[in-house]
Amino acid sequence: MIGRFMHRVRRALPAIALAGLAAAAVAAPPAPPARAATDTMAAADHAAKALRDADQFALISGRGSAHACQAGFESLRHAALQGKASDQLLFGALYLHGRDCGSFHLARDDDKAVLYLAHAAIQGRLLAMPALAELEVRRGHALEANVWALAYLHYAVPAQQDTGYPASLLHRTLGMLSKTQNKQILADANAFILRYNAGIEAGLYRQMLTSARKPTACRLRPVDAHHRVHLPQPFSQIRIRPMQRALVLYLVAFGRDGRVHKLAPVFAVPQWRDARRLRAISGYRRVQPAPACGQALRWALLPVELDNHHYRISGRTGHS
Missing domain, CATH: 3.30.2420 (TolA/TonB C-terminal domain)
Structure with a gap:
């Protein structure tokens, strides 16, 4: 009896399994199309980026809750440690001046400012160079200040142009040099440019490609250089x-x-x-x-x- 019963069960099992699979197929909802899933992920990424931007702006502006500023600090620090030059520029600038944002306090730290600004500068973020030069002026480091000032003048100022601020920066930094240092500075500046030129030029080339690329509706092209700002008043x-x-x-x-x-x-x-x-x-x-x-x-x-x-x-x- 038991043997015949088990034999019948084994014969019925495939049919039962097939019936179960058919029922599951009928009951299960259809799989969503791949495009809908992609759109959902893109929307989530966009929302996360908007939140990061808001937190970072709260930190940089000093206007926001301590929680938002702490979150902005952590996201900016993470991006800077990942080697993103624009974020290194922003992160180094925070230490250049220090920031107070509600109960969140970031003390000025010249060493950290130099670390992050220098990494941004040698990746082609030229505006890190005058910030570094001014920082070294503040610290009384004449040679370092002049190297950054000369590098900025070399890369950022087109030929035959009234140099304005770069010229005034160079005038102030050269005034810090002793006679011995005055003879040394050009060799130091040339050595710096020789060592880092490839990385700086590569960074400038990437920025040029980004600027030349046609922007999408919601993506802003980088601000161009040397555009006059029209004054609304005298x-x-x-x-x-x-x-x-x-x-x-x-x-x-x-x-x-x-x-x-x-x-x-x-x-x-x-x-x-x-x-x-x-x-x-x-x-x-x-x-x-x-x-x-x-x-x-x-x-x-x-x-x-x-x-x-x-x-x-x-x-x-x-x-x-």
């Missing part, structure tokens, strides 16, 4: 000391209408207060409107130079 009403030379780098978020939505100084040389004085001018910058972006903000690094009563966009940089 210079005499701006209340800036005459003949002052300054360079300020801002992190700017443009809205879908192409107008500045958010703006915060990343660094200001030679003095931090120059950032406040040039802020109003920077707010008048416009880019191509992008209504298809919805509420998405487009970010860029905007360098503004004050040179002999003229403001202008200076240097080559971008942020993504």
Whole structure:
């Protein structure tokens, strides 16, 4: 009896299994198309990036909760350690001046500023060079300050152009040298350029390709170099000391209408207060409107130079 029963069960098992699989196939919902899954992942990535951008802006601007600023610090530090030059520039600039953001405090640290800014500079982020030169002026390191000033002059200033801030920087740094150092500095600067030229030129080439690439609706092309900023009012009403030379780098978020939505100084040389004085001018910058972006903000690094009563966009940089 038991033997015949087990034999019947073994014969029935394949049919039972097939019936179960058929029932499961009927009950299971159809697999979503691959495109829908890709769109969902893209939306999640976009939301995560928007949150990182907001946290980093809170940190850089000093306006935000301690939690947001801590999150911005951690995400920026992670990107800088991954070797991303634009993030190294931002991260080093935080240590250049220090930041207070609610109860979050980041103390000024010259050594860390040099570490991250130098890595950004040798990857072609030229605006890290004047920041490093000014930092070494502050520390009284004449040779280092002049090497960075000469490198900036070499790479960033086109021929036959009124150099303005770079010239004033070089004038101040050369004044720090002794007679012996004066003879040594050109050899040091040439040695620096010989050693790092390939990396700097490669970084500049990548930035050129990014700038030349046609931007999508929600992606901002890096800000071009040496574009004049038109003043909405006479210079005499701006209340800036005459003949002052300054360079300020801002992190700017443009809205879908192409107008500045958010703006915060990343660094200001030679003095931090120059950032406040040039802020109003920077707010008048416009880019191509992008209504298809919805509420998405487009970010860029905007360098503004004050040179002999003229403001202008200076240097080559971008942020993504």
